[in-house]
Amino acid sequence: MRDVFIAGVGQTPITKDPQCRGRYLGAAAVKAAIADAGLEPSRIGALYVGNMLSGILAQQQQLGGLIADYTGLAGIEAVTIEAACASGGAAVRVAYQAVAGGIHDAVAVCGVERMTHVERDAVTRALATAADWELEGVCGESFLSLNATLMRAYMDKYGVTAERFAPFAITAHRNALTNPNALLHKALDLETYMNSRIVADPIRLFDVSPVCNGASAVILAAPHVAAELANGPRNGPRVRVAGSALATAPLALARRTDPLDLTAVSSSTQQAMKQAGVGHDDIDLFELHDAYTIMTALTLEAAGFARAGTGLDFADGVRIGLRGELPLATFGGLKARGHPVGASGCYQVAEAFLQLTERADANQVPDAGVALVQNIGGTGATVVSHVLTRED
Amino acid sequence: MRDVFIAGVGQTPITKDPQCRGRYLGAAAVKAAIADAGLEPSRIGALYVGNMLSGILAQQQQLGGLIADYTGLAGIEAVTIEAACASGGAAVRVAYQAVAGGIHDAVAVCGVERMTHVERDAVTRALATAADWELEGVCGESFLSLNATLMRAYMDKYGVTAERFAPFAITAHRNALTNPNALLHKALDLETYMNSRIVADPIRLFDVSPVCNGASAVILAAPHVAAELANGPRNGPRVRVAGSALATAPLALARRTDPLDLTAVSSSTQQAMKQAGVGHDDIDLFELHDAYTIMTALTLEAAGFARAGTGLDFADGVRIGLRGELPLATFGGLKARGHPVGASGCYQVAEAFLQLTERADANQVPDAGVALVQNIGGTGATVVSHVLTRED
Numbered sequence: 084m085r086d087v088f089i090a091g092v093g094q095t096p097i098t099k100d101p102q103c104r105g106r107y108l109g110a111a112a113v114k115a116a117i118a119d120a121g122l123e124p125s126r127i128g129a130l131y132v133g134n135m136l137s138g139i140l141a142q143q144q145q146l147g148g149l150i151a152d153y154t155g156l157a158g159i160e161a162v163t164i165e166a167a168c169a170s171g172g173a174a175v176r177v178a179y180q181a182v183a184g185g186i187h188d189a190v191a192v193c194g195v196e197r198m199t200h201v202e203r204d205a206v207t208r209a210l211a212t213a214a215d216w217e218l219e220g221v222c223g224e225s226f227l228s229l230n231a232t233l234m235r236a237y238m239d240k241y242g243v244t245a246e247r248f249a250p251f252a253i254t255a256h257r258n259a260l261t262n263p264n265a266l267l268h269k270a271l272d273l274e275t276y277m278n279s280r281i282v283a284d285p286i287r288l289f290d291v292s293p294v295c296n297g298a299s300a301v302i303l304a305a306p307h308v309a310a311e312l313a314n315g316p317r318n319g320p321r322v323r324v325a326g327s328a329l330a331t332a333p334l335a336l337a338r339r340t341d342p343l344d345l346t347a348v349s350s351s352t353q354q355a356m357k358q359a360g361v362g363h364d365d366i367d368l369f370e371l372h373d374a375y376t377i378m379t380a381l382t383l384e385a386a387g388f389a390r391a392g393t394g395l396d397f398a399d400g401v402r403i404g405l406r407g408e409l410p411l412a413t414f415g416g417l418k419a420r421g422h423p424v425g426a427s428g429c430y431q432v433a434e435a436f437l438q439l440t441e442r443a444d445a446n447q448v449p450d451a452g453v454a455l456v457q458n459i460g461g462t463g464a465t466v467v468s469h470v471l472t473r474e475d
Numbered sequence: 476m477r478d479v480f481i482a483g484v485g486q487t488p489i490t491k492d493p494q495c496r497g498r499y500l501g502a503a504a505v506k507a508a509i510a511d512a513g514l515e516p517s518r519i520g521a522l523y524v525g526n527m528l529s530g531i532l533a534q535q536q537q538l539g540g541l542i543a544d545y546t547g548l549a550g551i552e553a554v555t556i557e558a559a560c561a562s563g564g565a566a567v568r569v570a571y572q573a574v575a576g577g578i579h580d581a582v583a584v585c586g587v588e589r590m591t592h593v594e595r596d597a598v599t600r601a602l603a604t605a606a607d608w609e610l611e612g613v614c615g616e617s618f619l620s621l622n623a624t625l626m627r628a629y630m631d632k633y634g635v636t637a638e639r640f641a642p643f644a645i646t647a648h649r650n651a652l653t654n655p656n657a658l659l660h661k662a663l664d665l666e667t668y669m670n671s672r673i674v675a676d677p678i679r680l681f682d683v684s685p686v687c688n689g690a691s692a693v694i695l696a697a698p699h700v701a702a703e704l705a706n707g708p709r710n711g712p713r714v715r716v717a718g719s720a721l722a723t724a725p726l727a728l729a730r731r732t733d734p735l736d737l738t739a740v741s742s743s744t745q746q747a748m749k750q751a752g753v754g755h756d757d758i759d760l761f762e763l764h765d766a767y768t769i770m771t772a773l774t775l776e777a778a779g780f781a782r783a784g785t786g787l788d789f790a791d792g793v794r795i796g797l798r799g800e801l802p803l804a805t806f807g808g809l810k811a812r813g814h815p816v817g818a819s820g821c822y823q824v825a826e827a828f829l830q831l832t833e834r835a836d837a838n839q840v841p842d843a844g845v846a847l848v849q850n851i852g853g854t855g856a857t858v859v860s861h862v863l864t865r866e867d
Binding site for chain 2: 084145181329350460
């Protein structure tokens with residue numbers, strides 16, 4: 084296996100525009116990423132598309148070939164990768180394998196999702212396909228209700244109140260204020276958080292990431308291609324995918340030993356960090372899957388940053404701020420940048436790349452050298468972890 | 476890149492049973508393949524699931540983690556690959572990359588589809604998601620109507636009659652008679668074919684592959700694992716994935732220069748054969764994507780076995796029979812074994828493996844040493860080709 088580098092990234096602004104079209108969103112992101120890399124489009128060997136809902140909500144499958152065509156790459160290898168909300172991260176993982184293994188020298192990854200062109204109930208039903216339909220969906224469980232179950236169980240087990248979760252959301256909103264691609268540009272304070280309506284007890288509106296549309300893309304390249312580009316006009320630090328891992332857990336909460344223990348987070352984090360040869364103290368920022376504030380707490384514990392029951396110790400605007408001990412959601416995260424489900428994993432990687440190349444502007448984490456990026460499908464059923472490192 | 480071998484295969488009988496359940500179908504196929512390989516389940520590093528319709532027709536996404544769990548492989552890397560009807564073949568392709576590139580030493584691929592638990596109209600609408608929804612689907616086009624367009628254009632251009640296509644279907648039905656996993660065990664003759672109803676002019680019922688359920692699985696292994704297994708109880712010829720390629724074309728017929736020219740078939744066939752170092756004369760059998768008889772004719776031309784307009788020269792029960800010049804659909808093909816869409820690509824590989832290991836019983840192609848296997852998504856939009864060779 085050879086080293087894999089990120090050569091460029093592209094993002095479309097996240098919107099709630101019901102008129103946007105998936106093929107153009109995806110193509111715009113891929114074209115932007117190719118331009119950012121400074122690569123000749125003809126050198127892209129394959130396109131891996133991460134998407135969850137297009138078949139259900141837009142009657143459109145086979146997005147690989149479709150977006151390749153609209154990007155001007157008709158003919159190339161192209162497929163869609165699906166792992167619910169981890170589809171974008173899983174597509175990065177499959178693309179990583181293709182480059183690391185020597186199949187292709189340069190590939191594009193595109194996460195794309197469109198969610199606001201249908202009624203909200205249709206979105207809720209579609210998102211529930213990420214759960215175990217026979218054991219959870221048929222019982223009326225939604226993604227919201229499953230996360231409410233986890234949050235209630237956590238609060239009861241550890242005796243914590245809802246307001247303890249607020250800083251995760253407040254910090255994400257603060258970081259999104261200066262991210263031009265974020266959906267939400269709205270400062271949040273504790274009072275507003277506490278006064279927001281309870282959408283599924285104990286989850287408040289501001290515990291939840293918003294439904295939205297967007298596409299993001301990443302170009303992965305073999306060492307010789309990355310070296311060539313680094314000597315060209317796109318001069319700057321190179322970013323290496325130093326660790327890559329995907330792990331799973333049973334979909335249904337009822338089939339897990341302890342639903343508050345996200346075993347696939349533990350497993351994939353450990354594998355990715357081991358491959359990269361980094362420890363927890365080396366991580367300069369963590370783009371985690373903050374679809375719900377409870378997922379942030381559980382992730383910090385399972386990923387080894389906090390002991391079980393202490394993840395909320397990180398719910399502190401200073402500690403997780405851009406200049407803090409462990410910056411989270413540095414461009415707003417799923418919570419405030421937005422969570423176009425199958426696209427989120429690619430936004431995360433694109434944002435971490437901007438941090439490591441010192442292109443994060445007002446959102447810059449000082450001296451960012453190592454980033455952990457983690458995308459989760461379902462309530463912890465598919466977890467993709469990547470460690471990205473700046474190579475000076 | 477290192478060599479990749481097929482270590483074992485599994486198939487569930489194809490049915491129209493509306494009560495079957497996807498997770499158990501998939502798990503049964505994977506377990507059978509692991510047992511066939513004689514491999515310890517704990518040595519499987521990843522599961523790649525090919526599926527097209529589960530999210531739409533069964534409210535279930537994230538089949539990777541789900542089937543891994545029900546196979547007793549909870550925790551391992553697992554994702555779903557989607558490329559419409561080429562999903563199964565595309566999953567084999569992604570799995571091939573993981574083993575060839577040194578990411579995993581042994582992986583499982585599972586194609587699974589369930590189509591008969593909903594009304595026929597729902598299936599027709601779901602299958603139309605493989606086409607370009609904005610340019611074709613919204614106009615009322617279905618997969619049937621698009622193939623009828625191609626067949627009519629072909630008949631008009633080359634001045635051929637519908638009955639010329641019959642031998643493709645008749646041969647497939649004949650081969651399915653002795654395949655215990657086939658859906659259709661019904662001999663077909665020209666009179667029955669010609670008297671069958673026209674479902675979308677000029678397509679007759681017997682030009683079309685049936686809607687059905689099924690799952691098939693394949694174990695891919697690195698050379699050292701394959702060698703170890705070959706020295707164990709599962710003694711016999713080894714089968715190598717000598718060529719692997721995936722190519723795409725625009726989804727909509729209107730976006731192609733010549734809809735009768737399946738450019739992605741040409742491209743992926745050439746790439747796979749070049750990698751394998753084989754010519755057309757070396758191919759002992761061709762498991763092609765005979766979802767419609769017109770696809771067989773167009774495929775034979777684009778794949779280089781016949782010049783444009785002469786694909787029907789192969790429509791001859793002797794020429795494409797098990798002892799003929801180019802055996803097709805040796806276990807019944809999509810036409811008669813059945814076409815559980817996202818699973819078909821894995822059935823094709825499993826069947827070719829049985830041929831190359833001389834386990835095809837009554838369906839055996841004598842001295843089969845090289846097989847070409849091709850799975851198509853849409854009307855030629857995604858095409859996956861594999862060349863499998865027997866290594867004595």
